[in-house]
Amino acid sequence: MQTENFQFLADLLMKKSGHLLAPEKGYLLDSRLGPIARKEGVDSVDELVRSMRTRNDERLNWAITEAMTTNETFFFRDRTPFDLFKAEVIPHLVENRRPGVKARIWCAAASAGQEPYSLAMILREERTALRGMQMDILASDISEKVIEKAKAGIYSQFEVQRGLPVQLLVKYFQKDGDMWKVDPSLRQNIAFRTFNLLESFRTLGTFDVVFCRNVLIYFNQETKRDILNRIAERMAPDGFLFLGAAETVLGLSDAFEPVAGKRGLYRRKQMAQAKVA
Amino acid sequence: MKQCLVVDDSRVIRKVARRILEDMEFNCAEAEDGAQALSQCQKTMPDAILLDWNMPVMNGIDFLKALRRESGGDQPVVVFCTTENDMGHITEALRAGANEYIMKPFDSEILNAKFSEAGLV
Numbered sequence: 001m002q003t004e005n006f007q008f009l010a011d012l013l014m015k016k017s018g019h020l021l022a023p024e025k026g027y028l029l030d031s032r033l034g035p036i037a038r039k040e041g042v043d044s045v046d047e048l049v050r051s052m053r054t055r056n057d058e059r060l061n062w063a064i065t066e067a068m069t070t071n072e073t074f075f076f077r078d079r080t081p082f083d084l085f086k087a088e089v090i091p092h093l094v095e096n097r098r099p100g101v102k103a104r105i106w107c108a109a110a111s112a113g114q115e116p117y118s119l120a121m122i123l124r125e126e127r128t129a130l131r132g133m134q135m136d137i138l139a140s141d142i143s144e145k146v147i148e149k150a151k152a153g154i155y156s157q158f159e160v161q162r163g164l165p166v167q168l169l170v171k172y173f174q175k176d177g178d179m180w181k182v183d184p185s186l187r188q189n190i191a192f193r194t195f196n197l198l199e200s201f202r203t204l205g206t207f208d209v210v211f212c213r214n215v216l217i218y219f220n221q222e223t224k225r226d227i228l229n230r231i232a233e234r235m236a237p238d239g240f241l242f243l244g245a246a247e248t249v250l251g252l253s254d255a256f257e258p259v260a261g262k263r264g265l266y267r268r269k270q271m272a273q274a275k276v277a
Numbered sequence: 278m279k280q281c282l283v284v285d286d287s288r289v290i291r292k293v294a295r296r297i298l299e300d301m302e303f304n305c306a307e308a309e310d311g312a313q314a315l316s317q318c319q320k321t322m323p324d325a326i327l328l329d330w331n332m333p334v335m336n337g338i339d340f341l342k343a344l345r346r347e348s349g350g351d352q353p354v355v356v357f358c359t360t361e362n363d364m365g366h367i368t369e370a371l372r373a374g375a376n377e378y379i380m381k382p383f384d385s386e387i388l389n390a391k392f393s394e395a396g397l398v
């Protein structure tokens with residue numbers, strides 16, 4: 001790809017989704033943007049980008065931004081965070097929230113829904129431990145495509161065999177042709193919406209638990225820091241943050257600290273001097 | 278090393294499964310049907326059994342029921358691995374004492390994931 005075209009794409013992604021387009025990721029361009037080029041009736045991705053540079057077509061800009069997201073996910077991914085959610089988060093919230101007050105969870109990069117549905121299954125399995133406490137889940141992602149899939153709750157045989165214990169498959173899914181459909185009752189407490197982490201979080205309300213997993217890796221340091229600090233502002237003082245296995249707050253945000261011995265789990269810093277802004 | 282018995286009437290499937298399982302550091306033995314598998318288990322109980330459903334002589338579900346009645350037969354972790362992929366077969370397998378269930382086709386990722394869900398790795 002021509003340098004100017006590559007640079008145009010890199011700038012576009014940085015502006016729209018905050019993603020870094022590193023030169024060594026150039027190989028992704030053909031497989032991800034090729035289908036869009038064909039749909040637009042041009043011969044190559046280079047051609048596509050050249051034509052984008054002359055017209056400023058927002059619809060096309062978004063299609064390209066979306067196509068460049070990596071939506072890899074699976075049920076109970078890495079398991080530990082979900083074990084910690086069960087063992088640490090639920091008991092803490094049951095203990096520390098007033099009866100009748102709903103707790104709120106945010107899956108901030110929910111992809112096709114495996115993460116929020118995994119949480120919804122835990123909430124059902126742990127009904128006794130919840131002692132009547134209700135939890136609502138907001139599942140959001142920048143990509144409309146994956147949010148539509150999440151909403152539909154329909155997964156392939158391959159997808160339901162990645163991370164999902166068969167006992168839970170039998171309990172919470174119905175077979176639908178070759179596909180597996182999530183039981184509608186699991187969706188009751190989940191709201192799905194498209195949402196870009198670069199936008200202001202003010203309209204979202206506040207959260208007791210935030211899952212922001214395997215998405216910070218796509219941003220530069222400045223964007224990571226900004227997103228973490230803005231998440232902190234939206235969180236209950238005793239709230240919990242989960243990051244992906246390759247992610248950390250260390251060196252990025254003073255608003256959180258890792259929970260010793262609990263991989264991937266972070267708490268708001270309790271000290272008054274924690275810088276949140 | 279943990280022992281895994283691979284029970285399938287297809288030599289190709291046994292070979293593929295064996296290769297993946299050996300990469301996962303299992304010691305593998307093979308059986309072509311339920312009857313062979315049962316007599317092997319009566320000699321030594323493996324830690325894990327990867328089990329096909331449709332096989333001549335004794336099918337997977339009959340083998341599983343017989344296994345669970347053997348002394349020590351409650352020990353092996355049994356993972357079905359079959360083209361039967363409807364709810365009826367899966368629930369029947371679980372009721373008969375299966376620990377996990379793989380719907381074919383499978384690959385090393387699914388085998389790994391299912392063995393770890395069953396607590397084997």
Ligand SMILES: C[S@@+](CC[C@H](N)C(=O)[O-])C[C@H]1O[C@@H](n2cnc3c(N)ncnc32)[C@H](O)[C@@H]1O
Pocket residue numbers: 016017018069070071072073074077108109110111112115140141142143146195196197198212213214215218244
């Ligand atoms: C690798 S997936 C991780 C999904 C899930 N959290 C997990 O850990 O399995 C990353 C997701 O982040 C989403 N994403 C990327 N940039 C985003 C942004 N700026 N705002 C919101 N979501 C974004 C992508 O669309 C993608 O679905």
